[in-house]
Amino acid sequence: MAVGIGVRAGAQWNVVPGWRLAVAGVTPAATTDSQSYRGLCANQGSFDAPANITAGVAWDALPTLTLLFDYKHIFYSDIASVGDSSQIVSPIPPPLGTSGGPGFGWHDIDVFAVGGEWRAAPGFTLRAGYTHNTNPIRSSDIVFKILAPGVVTDHISAGFTYALTDHSSFDVAAIYAPRH
Numbered sequence: 001m002a003v004g005i006g007v008r009a010g011a012q013w014n015v016v017p018g019w020r021l022a023v024a025g026v027t028p029a030a031t032t033d034s035q036s037y038r039g040l041c042a043n044q045g046s047f048d049a050p051a052n053i054t055a056g057v058a059w060d061a062l063p064t065l066t067l068l069f070d071y072k073h074i075f076y077s078d079i080a081s082v083g084d085s086s087q088i089v090s091p092i093p094p095p096l097g098t099s100g101g102p103g104f105g106w107h108d109i110d111v112f113a114v115g116g117e118w119r120a121a122p123g124f125t126l127r128a129g130y131t132h133n134t135n136p137i138r139s140s141d142i143v144f145k146i147l148a149p150g151v152v153t154d155h156i157s158a159g160f161t162y163a164l165t166d167h168s169s170f171d172v173a174a175i176y177a178p179r180h
Contacts, residue, residue, distance in 0.1 A: 004031030105141025123163035
């Protein structure tokens with residue numbers, strides 16, 4: 001368990017009827033060091049969440065159908081535990097978990113997402129989307145990929161919202177990440 005703090009801000013503009021633009025940014029979230037990862041992650045288990053910036057556009061193609069496109073850039077290279085290279089070249093490389101020690105070698109990624117929202121009936125909305133991101137792993141850091149095999153580059157998602165009352169709803173979402 002870790003506790004962290006960061007700042008998120010964004011803005012949305014109604015450009016013309018049916019078209020909206022939005023931008024958002026997130027600072028790195030400074031977190032408490034994880035004791036469980038003290039001997040693995042650089043800087044004694046530090047595992048801060050990276051900053052990111054996002055821009056998106058939404059188009060109301062029909063009164064009941066909205067199509068969306070988002071672009072996000074995630075700054076993994078600024079977080080030592082994931083951004084520092086695992087290939088530290090020195091006469092005696094520092095051990096895992098130390099300050100300035102090896103990380104997972106991830107570089108920044110770009111994320112592209114498309115989606116749709118169909119308001120099928122009053123109180124019932126269907127959503128679906130597809131996301132693709134660039135691979136954060138450099139070929140020189142492939143050995144650490146074996147230790148953290150959770151990196152995927154594509155996601156397909158779908159879900160729905162059913163309004164129970166004006167102030168409560170039942171939401172379901174599913175994500176499928178194809179093998180890569």
